Amino acid sequence: MEKKRRFHIEYGDHGILYALIIFWIVLIITNENFRGLAFFQTILTKASLNAICGIGMTFAVISGAFDLSIASQVALNGVVLTLILPKIGIFPSIIVILLLGVLMGTINGLLISKLRIPSFIATLAMQMAYRAVAQLINSSPVVVDNSGFKKMATYKIAGIIPTAFLICIILGIIGTIILRKMKLGRDILAIGNSQEAAIISGINVAKTEIMIYLIVGLFTAASSVMIVSYLGSSNYGMQSGLEFTVISAVVLGGTALIGGKGSIFNTIVAAIFLISIRSAMDSFGVDSYWQRVVEGVILIIAFSITEIRNIINTVLVKRKARKQLSVQKVSK
C-alpha cells in the first residue's frame, strides 16, 4: 500500500492515463482501423517527438515559466543537422546538435536569469531570432540522404516498439530521475512552489534558472534529431506552432502553469493522448474544420476538469452538511 501511495503521490495523479486507456479501448471497439499494431506504432512515434520536447518543457513549466522558442530551436537544429550530417556522420552530428541545444538553452537562461527579462518575452524574442538565424544559414529545404539516419525514428525494435518511443521512454526516465532524484530537480520544484522560499532555503535561483532552459534546449535538441529523422528533411520554416502543442500536452498532463508540481510521465501520456485524438478524428472522418473546434473544446474540458471537480465537490460537501444539519434538527 505504501508503495502504491508513493507512486501515486510522487508521480502525480493518473487521470490522463485512465482517460487514454479508456479512449483507446473505445476506439478499438468502435473503429476497425485501430485494431492493428501499426496504428498505435504511428501514434506513439509521432507523439514521442512532441513528448521529448515536452519532457524539457515540463521542467520549465514546473518552475512557473515556459519556453516559446522551442519550435525555432528545432528549426535551427534541423537546418544545422542536415548541413553537417553528410560531412561528419551520424553520431558526431548528433553530439553537435545536442551541444547546439545546450548553447541555445543557455542563451535563453542567461537572458531570463541575468537580464531579468520575463521568460515569455525573452523566449518570444528568441523564437524570432533562432528562426531568422536558421533562415540565414540555409533558406532552402534539404532532404536527408542517409538511409540509416532516416530509419532511426521509425525503426521498430523487435518489430513492435518504435525507436522514437523507446528513446522517449528512456529520456522520460532520465528526466524523472533529474526531477525526483537530483538536487537540481528539487530546486526547480522549489522555485516553482515559491521563489522567495527557495531563496531563503539557500537555492541559487539564477543558476537553477539557467539550468532549466539548458535542459529544455537539450531535450529539444534530442527531439530535433528525431524529428529530422522522422521527416527525412529540414527546412527553416519547420514545426512552427510546436511550442503550443507541447505546452498543451504539458498542461494536459497536470503540470500547473503556475508551477510547483508536475509529472514527466503524465506529459508523455498527454502527448500520446493529443495525437490519439487527432488520429481518431481522421479515422472517423471528422471534417477538418470541425477538427480544430473539437480539439479546442477538448482542451478546454481537460484544462477545466480540476475546477469542475472542485465545483462538484463543494456542492457535495454542502449538501452533506445540510443533510446532517436537518438530521440533527429532526432528532432534536
Added chain:
Amino acid sequence: MSKRAKKFWLIWDRIGILCILLTVMIVFGILDSKIVSPTQLLTALNRAAVSGIAAAGMMFAICAGGFDLSVGSILSLTSCIIAVQLTDGKSTLFAIVMAFLAGGVCGIINGLLITKLKIQTFVATLATQLAFAGVTLVYCNKAIQLTSKVNTQLKFFSTGKLFGILPMPIVLLVIAYVITYLVYNFTSFGTKVRAIGSNESAARTTGIKVDVTLILVFVVTGVSAAIAGVLNTAQVSIGDPSLGEGFELDAITAVVLGGTALSGGKGNVFGTLVGAILVVFVKMGLNILGAGEAYQKLAVAIVLLFALTINGIKLIMEKGDK
C-alpha cells in the same frame, strides 16, 4: 539608487520607448531619407493602426495579469463575417455591428472560461484560439474578395479622409488610444483592472466584482480585435479565414515593448501605442531598404530584447537598492 538615477528611470518609464523609436528613425533616416518622409510616416501610422488597436485591448488583459492569445482568430472571424455579410448584400453598418458582436461574444466565452472554470488565461485562450479558428472555417472556408461595388463604404475606414485631410486609420487609432487612456485612467473600470492586476485577492476582499470585471476585460480585448479586423479587412479588401494567423504575438509584442508589466497592475497606454508603431516601423524600414525577412525578424527580436534588458537593469538596480 541615487535620486538622479531614480529620476532617470521615472523619465525612462514614460518616454524610453519613444527614445528607441526616435533612434531607429534617425538611423533609418540616415540610411535612406525616404523612410522618414512624411508620407511614409503616415503609411507607418496607417499600418500600425491594426496591431495598435488590438494592442490597446490586449493591454487591459495584460494589465489584469492575463493574456489573450485568441485575438488573431477573432480577427479572422470578424474579417469573414464582414465579407460574408457584405457579399450577401447586407449594409456595411450591419456587417460591422455583427463583427463587433462576434468579437464581444468571443470575449465573453474567454472570460467565462477564465473566471468560472478557472482555467489560466494562457491555456484558455490557447484553446479558444484553436476553436475560434475552426469556427471561422466552418462559417466561411475561403477568402472572399470584396469588390469595389460592395466595398465602398467599408473602404472608407482604410482610405477615407475625415474632413478631407485626416486619414481614417490614424483617426481610429487616435480615437482608440484616447478612449483607452481615458478608460484606463479615469473610469472605475480602468482602476479596477489595475487593482486586479496589482493584487487580485485584495481586490476581492475590497468588494470588487472581479469576475465581472475580468469578463469585461476580455470583451474589450475581443471587441478591439474586432475593430482591428474591420480595419484590416477594409485595407486588404478581402475576407480571409487565415488573415489573423500569428497576429496575437504582434499585439503582445507591442504591449510589452510599451512597458506594460506582464505581472500585471501597471499599464502604459502611450508606450503601447509607440510600441506598435515601433514594430511596424522597423519592419517597414527594412522592407524599403530591401533587407530580407530573416533580418526583419532579427531586428524585431533585438529591439524587444534591448527594451527589456534596460527594464531588467532597472529591476537589478532597484533590487540592489533594497
Added chain:
Amino acid sequence: MKLRFLFPVKQVRIDQIKKRRVNMKKVTSILLAMMLMLTLVSCGNSSGETTSNTTSDTTNDTKSTGDEGGSANTGNYTIGFSVYDLSNEYFQSMMEGVEAAAEENGVTLITHDQKSSESELVTGATNLINQGVDALIVSPCKPEVMSTIVDLAKESNIPVIILDIGDGGSDKDAIVVSDMYGGGQIAGKYALSLLEADSVTEGEFAIIKCEESAVYAIQRGEGFKSIMEEAGFTLATELVANSDTTEAYNAMQDILTSYPDVKVIFAENDNMALGAASAIDEAGKTGEILVFGFDGNESAVEAILDGTMSGTIAQQPVEIGRLGIELAIQRINGEELEFDNPDTKEIYADVYLIDSTGEANHEFTVE
C-alpha cells in the same frame, strides 16, 4: 518570469477529500473519454456518410462498365489522399476534383488534412498506409518530406502519386504539376502585351514572394522575371510576404514608396496579389500598375473583374485532383503511365491565363 496567473489552483487539500477525489478522477476521466467519443461520432457522421455511400453505389456502376480497360475492379480499391491545407481555397478545389473522380470511378476515398504541418503530413500518410490503401495521393505542404513517405509506401508496395507543389526528389510513381516556370512566363508575356498597348517598353517591375522555402512558388517568379528582363525591364525588388495577404499589402506600400515608378507587380500567389492590389487601389494607382497573381482563385477573378488586378495564371486544381485519382487507379492496375517528362515522371497540368476580362485566354502559351 513569475507567472502568477489570474487564478492559482486551490492548494489546500485534506486527506479525507483526497479519497473521494481519486474516485472522482476516474469518473471524470471516463466522462471525458465518453464526451470525446460522442463528439467524434456526431461530427464524423456528416462527412463520413459521403464516403460510405459512394462505395455502395458505385460498385454496381463499375460492374456495368465491365472489362473496358483500367477501371475493371475499382470498386474494391481504396485510395488515400493527403491534402496540404483545406483552409486554402486552391486545395479545396483540388479536393473537389479528387472526390468527384473517386465517386465516378467507384473508389473508396480516405482523406486527410495536413493543416500545413509537415509532421502531420508524415503521420497522416503513415496512417493512410496502415489503413491499407491501394494507392496514396499526396499534395505535400513540404515537398522535401515526400521521400520519407515514398520510402514508407514502397515498403508496402503502395504507389504514390504527388499532386502539385513538388516531389522533393523522391522516387514517386508520378507527379502531376502545373508548369510553374511556364506559368510565370505566360504572365510575363501577357504583361508585356498590355504594356505594349500602353506603349510602355521599359521600366521597373517587382515580385512579391512566398516563403523562401517554397521552392515551387519561386519558380513562378523566376519564369516571370526571365520574360520581363529579356524584354528590357528591370527588377526593382523582390520582397517576401510569406503568402500572407496583409504582409503583401504592407510590402506593396513599401514598394510604392521606394520604387514609385514600378509598372508591374507579380505576386507568387493570388492571396498576395489581392493584398498588393488593395494597396495600389488605396494609393489611387489602379490601372497605372499592373498586378498579376498565380492560382486562379475565385476571389482573384472577382478582383480582375473589379479592375484592381490585371490577370492571374490559373492552375487547374480540380483537373489535377481528377488526374490524381485516374493515375492512381492505373498504377494499382499495374499499367505504365504516360509521362510528359519520363525522366522526372512529370505529368503536366495545363496552366492558362485569365486575362483582364476575367475569362480564360489561351493565346499565350509556353514555348
Added chain:
Amino acid sequence: MAYIELKNITKTFYGVKALDNVSLSIEKGEVHAIVGENGAGKSTIMKILGGMYFADSGEVHIDGNKCSINSVSDALKHGVSVVYQELNLMSELTVAENIYLHSLPQKVGIAVDRAQMNKNAQALLDEMDVKFKATDFIRMLSVSEQQMVEIAKALSHNSEIIVMDEPTAALNDKEVETLYRLIRKLKKENKTVIYISHRLKEIFDLTDRLTILRDGSYVGTYVTKEITQNKMVEYMVGRKIAEYYTTAEHEPGEVILEVKNLCKENVYQDISFTLHKGEILGMAGLMGCFREEIVKTIYGLLQADSGEISLSGKKINPKNPLDAIAHGIGFVTEDRKQAGIFGLMSVRENLTINVLDRISSFFWIKGDEENALLDHYTKKMNMKYNGYYQKINSLSGGNQQKFLLARALASNCEVLIMLEPTRGIDVGAKAEIYSLLEDLAKQGMAIIIVSSELPEIISNCHRTLAIFNGKITGDISKEEMEEAFIMQCATGNKIHLGGEPA
C-alpha cells in the same frame, strides 16, 4: 432582539471545524470585543460577517432582518465594513483610489471624479491626522501607514457596523491614540464597532462588552468592566493558568554572534549587539520597525551598507542565504505560506531541501538518508503526518512550522533566527515549539526570536532588544522584562541599554 445576531454559525475548512455552532449577539452603538487565542475562530466569524467566507450553515440577522451575505459587496450593502488583519491594498494605486475602490465617485455616468475622490479621501485622512497625502502611491507608504489606509477605507463606506481585526498590530503609539479617538467618535455617532485584538489593554480601554471564543466554540459574553484580566485569559485558554510560562534560568555561554555598527540607508542604523551560546534573544518592535531587515541581513537576504557581522570571532559577510547556511545560520520565516513551505511538495522534500548535497552521492539523492533524516526529526519534534509523501500544505500550521524549524536545524546551524515563531498555530503546537526552543538553547544553540507578541517574548527570551525605527532602543534583561516597559522602548519613548549579561 439584538442589533446583530449571528445564529448557529458552522464553518468547516477541508474537514476541520473552524466554527462550531457559534451564536452571538451585539447591540447597536456598542464597542464589542471578540477575544480568543489564535485559531479560536475570531477572524473566521468576522470574515463570514464581512462576506469573505460563506458559512456552511447558520444565519446572520442585522437589525432584525435576515441577511444573506454572499460577497463583500453584499456585506457593504448591509452596512458592514471590515478592516482585515492582512493588508489588502493595491500597491500600484493611489491612497485615494484604494480607499474608494469599491465605490468610486463618478461624474457624467462613467468617468471617475478624481478631484472629488481625492478631496473626500484627504478629508478622511486629515481627520485621522496622518502624514501622507491622498494622492500618494501605496508602494511609497510604510506598513503602519498602509494600516491607517485600511482603516480609512473601512470608515469611508460610512457603514453602521465596522469590524476591526487586529488593527493595531502595525501601529505606533500616536497612531493607536488616533484609532482610540476614531473609535470613540464612531461610538458617539451610535455606530457599532466590533474589535478584535491580542492586546488586552486595548480591550479594557475601549470596549463595552466582550465575547470569548475558544477552539471554534462560543464560551460567553461578558461586560468588560465586570471581568478581570485573569478570568478572561482563563476563559480564553480554557484552564487555570497561574503564571506565564517561563524558561529556566541559564548561564550564558561564550559569544557566538557579534554584530557591530550595522547600517543600511533608510532602513536601520548603527545596530550592534551580541548573542551568546545557549541564549534566546528576543527582538520586539512595531510592525515596520525594520527588525526583520536586521535579521535578514544576518542571513544574507539583504546587504548592509556598512558594519560587520562576526560569527565565533570570525568576520563573515553572507552574500546570500547559501553563504549564511554554510556559516551555520538557520532561519525560519514569518511568512510561512509564501516564503516558507513548498506547498505542493511532500513533507520529506520540504525537510531536506537545503541539505540535498550532503545526502546525495553522485547527484543521486539517497532515499534512505532522506527517510532517516525525516524519522529523526519526527521523533524529536513530534510532527504528525501521513507517510513520507504527504503534501505539506495539507498539514496544520503547527506541523508546518515544525517542519520549517526542522529544515533549519537539519543544516546543522549554530545560530537560529525565528520570525514570529508561533504565528497562526494552535495552543498545543505553541507550547511544543516553546519547549523545543528551550531544549535547543540548553544544548547550546543561540536563538533570535522576532515576535510581535510581547507575552511570547517575555516568557521565552533571556534578553530582549527593543527596536524603534531601525535603531536599538532597548536591551532589556530577563528581570526587567515587562510588557509596558518593552512597549515604551519599542515606541521610542525610553532608551534602556542595560541588558548585556556579564
